[in-house]
Amino acid sequence: MSQPPKSGDRDYxxxxxxxxxxxxxxxxxxxxATPIHQTTSFVFDSAxxxxxxxxxxxxGNVYSRISNPTVAVFEERVASLENARAALACASGMAAQMTALLAILKAGDHIVAASTLYGGTVGQLGIGFSRLGIETTFVDPSDPENFARAIRPNTRAVYGETIGNPLVNVLDIAAVAEVAHAHGVPLVIDNTVASPYLCNPCDWGADIVVHSATKYLGxxxxxxxxxxxxxxxxxxDNGKFPEMVEPxxxxxxxxxxxxxxxxxxxxKARLEVNRTFGAVLSPMSAWQLLQGTETLHLRMREHCRNALKVAQFLQQHPKVRWVNYPGLPDSPYYELAKKQFRTVDGQPGASGILTFGIEGGAAAGERFIDACEFLSHLANIGDAKTLVIHPASTTHRQLNDEELRKAGxxxxxxxxxxxxxxxxxxxxDIDQALERATRGAA
Structure with a gap:
């Protein structure tokens, strides 16, 4: 279990x-370098x-489905970077999300979640969990009172994202945490897009943080x-979570x-969920993710710098209808980003994700993607490489029209x-692709 490392009175x-x-x-x-403990199990000293x-x-270590020395280093490192108490590694971001919630939820319980979540999260909470008897109400996160209005007697968690994907909206974590705590339930925050470098949700009142380490951490x-x-x-022990206090x-x-x-x-998450359902991180994957965390601070600064320059470029481009990036001063999220996120070059570090619309609509958007030379068309974010995608036809394809509208x-x-x-x-590359995509457009 980790705390930020100290030497005497020094906080590193x-x-x-x-x-x-x-x-x-x-x-x-x-x-x-941390060794890769590529083993399933560990020898006991005695009976x-x-x-x-x-x-x-x-x-100590018994079996790598429960704990592993290489994985433990990654867990302690992320806990330290999040200014938090402890961490548990999982096989994927979706597995982490599932583990985080199943540790405190059971059939008959209820979640209040932001409607602007990543499409896979909406699917897991809205469809997957409903099959387990756990219901989710999705609300517009722009007003913290929307969470309060949706809370029921059986609500056991409030869920949001630091920066939404792909809407790139910024959640007022402190305000939503106040709502959750007033009703005696924890606030769970997906901090994937911001990363621990830009924001530590626990410092703003969140109780549980999840990451897809596949993204910026790796x-x-x-x-x-x-x-x-x-x-x-x-x-x-506030009376709402008997499974945390009973045998x-x-x-x-x-x-x-x-x-x-x-x-x-x-x-509890480790021994009742991960141990039982088995969605654990492998030692080799933990080792690779450790390599990523060592340069997280360097990469995130460059992601923020480049994204801001791209957003400014797109804002001035005649072929672009709109741009959404919290680091732009005219963004509705700019002031909140200034408050919640680390500063990069005097500006709020708003991560590397942005969205925009091209003159010519969906067809032009697809032509733009096809016209890019080295920008990679794939379903991921947080890579050292620049990536591009059309969410409505890919990452959010499983959502219906109403769900797409709510997700922005x-x-x-x-x-x-x-x-x-x-x-x-x-x-x-963006400029030449825009020119080719909109050639002949009104």
């Missing part, structure tokens, strides 16, 4: 923690040692992964909150995940 800066948190030189070999591990009286489009982070401050039927009758306190939720996905929307290539080359 983000860049230092991104490289060092959770890791020490290997005590056996002296290796400075007594084995029993104490299974009784949760001793921390940063190179090579590795699937997810992570659940616990802030450590939610009062799980666990799934694990030797342990009382998670009483036994583990401010990381009891994480232990228009037919002409093009989403860019701006990479860290030379920005002049990015602008050149």
């Amino acid at each position: 800066a983000f860049a230092t923690r991104a490289i060092h948190a959770g890791a020490i030189p290997d005590p056996v070999t002296g290796a400075r 007594e040692h084995a029993a104490s591990l299974f009784n949760l009286q001793t921390f 940063g190179h489009g090579t590795t699937m992964g997810g992570v659940v982070v616990e802030g450590g401050k939610f009062p799980w 666990s039927r799934a694990y030797h009758g342990v009382k998670f909150y009483e036994t583990f306190g401010d990381f009891g939720y994480t232990m 996905v228009s037919a002409d929307m093009v989403r860019l995940s701006v990479g860290i290539e030379d920005v002049d080359d990015i602008l050149w």
Whole structure:
């Protein structure tokens, strides 16, 4: 269980923690890089040692579906970067989201969630969870009171995204946290698009944070992964979460909150959800994601710088109808971005995602994508490479017209995940593709 590393009275800066948190030189070999512990299971010192591990009286490794030393370094590092108490790694962002919620939800419970969530999240909460007897109400997140109005006696979580994907809207985390806490439920925030470098939701009142580590944490489009982070401050003994305080039927009758306190939720998620459903991160994937986190601060600064320049370019382009990027001063989210996000070059760091519409509508948008030379057309974000996609026909294709409208996905929307290539080359490719896509358009 991690805290930001300290030396005496010194709190290490983000860049230092991104490289060092959770890791020490290997005590056996002296290796400075974290080893890949590619093993399924671990030898016990004795029968007594084995029993104490299974009784949760001793921390250690039993089986890599529960814990693994390489994965543990990644978990501790992300917890440190999020200024949080503990973390649990999962096989993907969707697995992290599922694990985070199933740790506290059961049939008959209810979620209030932002309507502007990633399409896969809308599908998981609105369809997948409904099959388990868990209902979700989606609300417009622009007004925090919309969450309050939707809360019911059986509501057990409020869910939102720091920066929506693909609408690129910014959630007022502190205001929504106040609503959730007034009703005795935790606020769960997907912080994938902002990354821990730009925003730490727990500092603004969130209780649980999830990431698709596949995106900015990994940063190179090579590795699937997810992570659940616990802030450590939610009062799980407030009467709404008996499974946190009563003996666990799934694990030797342990009382998670009483036994583990401010990381009891994480232990419950690990032992009752991940251990049982098996959506765990592999040691090799954890090692690859560790490589990504070491340069997160460097990459995020470049993503923000390049995205702002691209947004400014698109704003002035005669072939572009509209641009949505929170880093633009005329964005309705600009002031909130200034408040919530780290500053990059004197401007709010608004990540690398933006959307825009081309003159000529959906058909021109598709021609634009086909006309790009090195911008990659694929379904991902947060890569070092610049990526482009048409959400309505791809990432949000499973949504109906009404759900698309609520998610803010228009037919002409093009989403860019701006990479860290030379920005002049990015602008050149966008410009030539716009010219080819709109040639002959009125």
